[in-house]
Each structure stands twice: as structure tokens, then as C-alpha cells.
Amino acid sequence: MTNGLYDVVIVGGGNAALCAALAANEAGARVVLLERAPQAECGGNSRFTSGSMRFPYESVEDLRPIFSDLSDAELANLDFGTYPQADFFDDMFRVSNYRTDPQLCEQLVTKSYDTARWLAGKGIRFIPRMAHAFKINGRFKMAPGLASEAVGGGEGLVEKQTQIAIKNGVEVRYDARVVSLLFDGHSVRGVRVKSGRTTTEINAAAVVLACGGFEANTEWRTRYLGPTWDLVKVRGTRFNTGDGLRMALDIGAAPFGNWGSCHSVGWDANAPEFGDLSVGSGFQKHSYPLGIMVNAEGRRFVDEGADLRHFTYAKYGQVILRQPGQFAWQIFDKKAIPLLREDYRIRRVTKVSANSLEELAKKLEGVDPAGFLAEMQAFNNAVQTDLPFDPAVKDGRATTGLSIPKSNWALKIDEPPFEAYQVGCGITFTFGGLRIEPDSGQVIDLDLQPMPGLYAAGEMVGGIFCFNYPGGTGLTSGAVFGRIAGNAAAREALRLKGDRRALA
Numbered sequence: 128m129t130n131g132l133y134d135v136v137i138v139g140g141g142n143a144a145l146c147a148a149l150a151a152n153e154a155g156a157r158v159v160l161l162e163r164a165p166q167a168e169c170g171g172n173s174r175f176t177s178g179s180m181r182f183p184y185e186s187v188e189d190l191r192p193i194f195s196d197l198s199d200a201e202l203a204n205l206d207f208g209t210y211p212q213a214d215f216f217d218d219m220f221r222v223s224n225y226r227t228d229p230q231l232c233e234q235l236v237t238k239s240y241d242t243a244r245w246l247a248g249k250g251i252r253f254i255p256r257m258a259h260a261f262k263i264n265g266r267f268k269m270a271p272g273l274a275s276e277a278v279g280g281g282e283g284l285v286e287k288q289t290q291i292a293i294k295n296g297v298e299v300r301y302d303a304r305v306v307s308l309l310f311d312g313h314s315v316r317g318v319r320v321k322s323g324r325t326t327t328e329i330n331a332a333a334v335v336l337a338c339g340g341f342e343a344n345t346e347w348r349t350r351y352l353g354p355t356w357d358l359v360k361v362r363g364t365r366f367n368t369g370d371g372l373r374m375a376l377d378i379g380a381a382p383f384g385n386w387g388s389c390h391s392v393g394w395d396a397n398a399p400e401f402g403d404l405s406v407g408s409g410f411q412k413h414s415y416p417l418g419i420m421v422n423a424e425g426r427r428f429v430d431e432g433a434d435l436r437h438f439t440y441a442k443y444g445q446v447i448l449r450q451p452g453q454f455a456w457q458i459f460d461k462k463a464i465p466l467l468r469e470d471y472r473i474r475r476v477t478k479v480s481a482n483s484l485e486e487l488a489k490k491l492e493g494v495d496p497a498g499f500l501a502e503m504q505a506f507n508n509a510v511q512t513d514l515p516f517d518p519a520v521k522d523g524r525a526t527t528g529l530s531i532p533k534s535n536w537a538l539k540i541d542e543p544p545f546e547a548y549q550v551g552c553g554i555t556f557t558f559g560g561l562r563i564e565p566d567s568g569q570v571i572d573l574d575l576q577p578m579p580g581l582y583a584a585g586e587m588v589g590g591i592f593c594f595n596y597p598g599g600t601g602l603t604s605g606a607v608f609g610r611i612a613g614n615a616a617a618r619e620a621l622r623l624k625g626d627r628r629a630l631a
């Protein structure tokens with residue numbers, strides 16, 4: 128038993144946990160962070176990301192304090208557009224079919240810019256996210272709202288956050304799997320943690336659960352998401368098996384949000400079972416708006432140009448999973464190939480090339496060649512060429528007369544060489560989670576009462592995302608709610624000790 132050493136225990140080692148640890152430490156609490164993974168695999172899904180975060184800004188002036196390394200000349204070469212809070216709200220409401228919880232969404236949107244500045248102030252360095260940019264008339268047009276990424280991507284973000292936390296006095300333990308909460312029937316006052324063969328208890332006045340969803344738990348995926356979800360690949364960490372959700376539900380916490388859905392993408396069909404840190408997010412194949420996707424029958428099954436990539440990619444994984452054989456091929460020709468994202472140029476890629484569509488048809492493993500050639504002809508005949516192609520905006524260049532339209536970026540696929548990439552479904556994270564108090568991150572029980580001593584952040588929070596997701600919001604959500612929960616947990620702990628800092 129470890130008594131009296133800590134005020135706040137943080138469970139998890141990703142972005143949400145580290146932001147909670149930084150905030151609790153800043154508020155004056157003695158903090159221990161318990162990460163289930165060994166140090167070599169620490170950092171959760173956060174480490175697999177590109178480090179890009181969504182937040183609003185009115186002009187480039189708002190971005191200056193965040194991109195502190197960039198000169199005026201460098202900034203002048205980049206067209207960030209604007210991304211007012213109203214646009215962030217609209218995006219959240221639209222992609223969730225108006226089901227995002229309004230109070231959680233309000234916190235997310237209104238606190239995200241401040242939180243990015245808070246991280247920058249702590250020493251996290253951000254640079255413009257060029258992977259989402261297109262060069263137009265000599266200037267780079269950035270994706271509004273998705274303007275930034277942490278230096279070193281997710282890996283750099285987690286490493287730097289950990290360094291800062293340790294430097295400020297947070298104790299970080301690896302190989303420390305929290306197995307249950309110390310609950311006296313009213314309050315949570317610590318955790319039981321297993322390291323190797325030893326299980327010990329750590330007492331603390333407050334616990335922040337930031338230990339991910341259940342995406343890496345095959346049985347839970349099948350139970351909550353449904354049949355065939357046992358067959359998907361996990362894009363990130365193997366350690367997010369729903370431990371924190373189980374612990375909290377076991378003592379009466381209320382589940383909340385969209386437990387039957389998740390974030391999932393088109394992911395290389397031959398990617399490994401779990402994420403591989405040496406590849407990171409490279410198995411994703413997100414340039415489908417520049418081409419088409421066909422299934423085993425050779426048929427298109429989705430509007431590849433329905434919206435900008437970062438508003439459709441997170442829901443198309445599950446559409447691929449519903450296809451016969453649970454796979455699809457993405458098809459591109461000479462015009463689109465130079466525009467494909469960097470993910471298409473990694474070494475571990477399932478790709479075929481051909482100099483004619485007939486040759487390509489024979490190479491698409493698992494696909495009916497006649498069906499494919501008929502589909503290509505129908506698609507090419509339906510492409511309207513009156514509007515110019517512009518990959519940076521919704522260009523309205525569409526098909527006509529097809530039962531499944533392509534609403535933007537419709538280019539005929541008729542110029543060799545042709546390339547095709549095989550994808551399956553890769554799960555990113557689950558949307559269902561715990562019900563929390565939006566202002567404090569405190570977990571709510573089934574009687575809708577706050578649970579003393581228990582807080583949650585990151586993927587563990589239910590009610591924010593539903594059906595779909597705007598790119599770059601996972602890290603933002605983890606940072607916003609991690610900061611809120613860490614601060615509130617520290618205040619509860621200090622209040623119990625009679626520490627005056629809790630009143631500050």
C-alpha cells in the first residue's frame with residue numbers, strides 16, 4: 128500500500144493522461160501517472176498520430192503564439208484561411224448528425240484554442256500541418272482548423288509532454304496496469320495496480336481515468352460494435368482494452384454516448400493486427416477523394432467525394448467492412464498519382480500497377496474483372512468536365528446519372544499508368560464512454576450524481592463523437608478534457624487536505 132504520497136493518480140500514458148498530469152501538477156497536486164505499457168510502447172494511440180490538432184482561429188495573428196518558431200516570411204507563404212468557433216461547432220454538429228452532446232461540445236470548441244496555447248506555453252512546439260495543404264499559385268492553402276501539428280508528430284508530442292511532466296515533479300511509472308479502483312461505496316480514493324507479478328494499492332484523493340477506449344479488445348468490439356468487428360485491424364496501441372471503462376462501470380458509473388460506433392478508416396489490407404510504431408499512421412490510405420473505391424464485385428459503394436477528406440475518412444472504414452470480403456481497392460490514374468498522400472509511398476503497401484484498365488482488372492485480387500470494367504466505363508462516362516478540378520476545396524466537379532454519385536473531384540480514370548491499393552477496415556478508437564460533468568470531468572453515476580474522487584478524459588469520455596468525426600479532434604478532446612479533469616481532480620484533493628490553493 129502506498130499511502131499519503133500522492134494527491135492525484137492519473138491512469139494512462141497518452142495525450143489525455145499527460146495533459147491531466149500537467150494540469151494537476153500546475154494546480155499544486157502531487158501526481159503519479161500509471162502507464163500500462165512498457166516504456167518502449169508507451170503513449171497510447173496519441174503516439175501513433177501525426178500530432179495534428181483541430182482548433183479555431185480568426186486570423187493568422189491567433190496562430191503566431193502557437194507557431195512561435197515561424198518567421199513572418201514563412202507565415203506569409205501559407206494561407207490558413209480562418210476557422211471561427213462557429214465553423215468548429217457546425218462541423219461537430221454536422222458530422223455527428225446533431226448528436227454530439229451540446230455541453231461537451233461547447234467545452235471542446237470554446238476551450239480548444241486556449242488549450243493549444245496552454246500546451247505551447249508549457250513548451251510543446253507546433254508547426255503548420257503541410258500534409259493537408261495544396262500549393263495554389265505559389266502559396267500553400269492549409270486546411271482550415273487543421274493548421275497545426277506537434278513537432279515530431281504524436282511521438283514528439285508524447286515524448287515532450289512526458290519530459291515536461293517529469294521535470295515538474297510528476298512521477299511516471301511504466302508497466303503499471305491499473306486493475307481496479309479503491310472505492311468505499313461513496314468515493315474513489317485510489318487504485319489497485321499490477322506491475323509484473325505484484326499488485327499494490329495506491330491511495331490518493333482523486334483518480335483521473337485516461338486509459339483509452341475498447342478498440343483493442345476483440346470481444347468487446349464484437350459485443351458493442353457488432354459482428355465482423357472482430358476482423359478489423361487495430362490502428363494504434365494494443366493496450367486500450369477497455370480496462371478503465373470496466374472499472375468505472377463496475378462501481379456504478381454511467382455509460383454515455385455512441386457505444387455502437389467508432390472511428391475507423393481505410394487501412395492497408397495487409398497491415399498487422401495492431402499498430403506498428405515504425406510505420407505510425409502510414410497504413411492509412413486517405414486519398415480516395417482523388418479516385419474511386421470498388422468492392423469485390425468491382426462496384427463503387429460510396430461517394431468518395433461527398434466532403435473534404437477529414438470529414439469522411441473516419442466513417443468510411445466501417446463502410447469498407449460491410450463490403451463482401453471486407454475489403455476494397457482504391458483506383459487512381461496518372462492525373463491523381465502525383466497528388467497521393469505520403470501514406471501511399473511507404474514500403475509496406477498492398478499495391479498493383481498496370482498500363483491499361485484491362486490489365487489492372489486482372490491484377491485486383493478478389494475482384495470480378497467484368498464487373499470492374501463495366502463500372503469503370505459507367506464512371507468515366509458520368510464524369511462532368513465543365514468545372515475545373517481543385518483538390519483544395521469542394522470543387523463541385525461531379526458525376527451525373529450514377530446511383531452512387533461522386534460529388535466532388537470527379538476525374539476520369541483513363542490515363543495510364545493506373546495504380547490500385549487494397550484496403551480493409553482499421554479501427555482507431557471507440558466513441559462510447561463514460562458520462563462526465565462537462566465543467567470538471569467528474570464521472571457521473573447511474574443516478575446522475577457526480578462520483579467523488581473519479582474523473583475521466585480522452586477516449587474514455589462518451590457523448591462527444593457520434594457516427595463520424597472531424598479530423599484532428601481526438602488530440603484536442605484529450606487535451607481539453609485532460610486539462611479540465613486534472614485541474615478539478617487536483618482541486619478536490621487539495622480541498623480534502625484543507626490546502627488553500629484549492630480555493631485559488
Ligand SMILES: Cc1cc2nc3c(=O)[nH]c(=O)nc-3n(C[C@H](O)[C@H](O)[C@H](O)COP(=O)(O)OP(=O)(O)OC[C@H]3O[C@@H](n4cnc5c(N)ncnc54)[C@H](O)[C@@H]3O)c2cc1C
Nearest residue numbers: 139140141143163171172173305338363585586599601602
Ligand atoms: C494511427 C492513428 C492516427 C491518429 N491520428 C490522429 C491525429 O492526427 N489527430 C488527432 O487528433 N487524433 C488522431 N488519432 C486519434 C487519437 O490518437 C486519439 O483520439 C487520442 O490520442 C486519444 O488519446 P487518449 O489519451 O484518450 O488515449 P491514448 O493515447 O490511447 O492513451 C491511453 C493510454 O492508456 C493506457 N492504458 C490502457 N489501459 C490501462 C490500464 N489498465 N492502466 C494504465 N494504463 C492503461 C494505454 O497504454 C495508453 O497509454 C489517431 C489515432 C490513431 C490510432
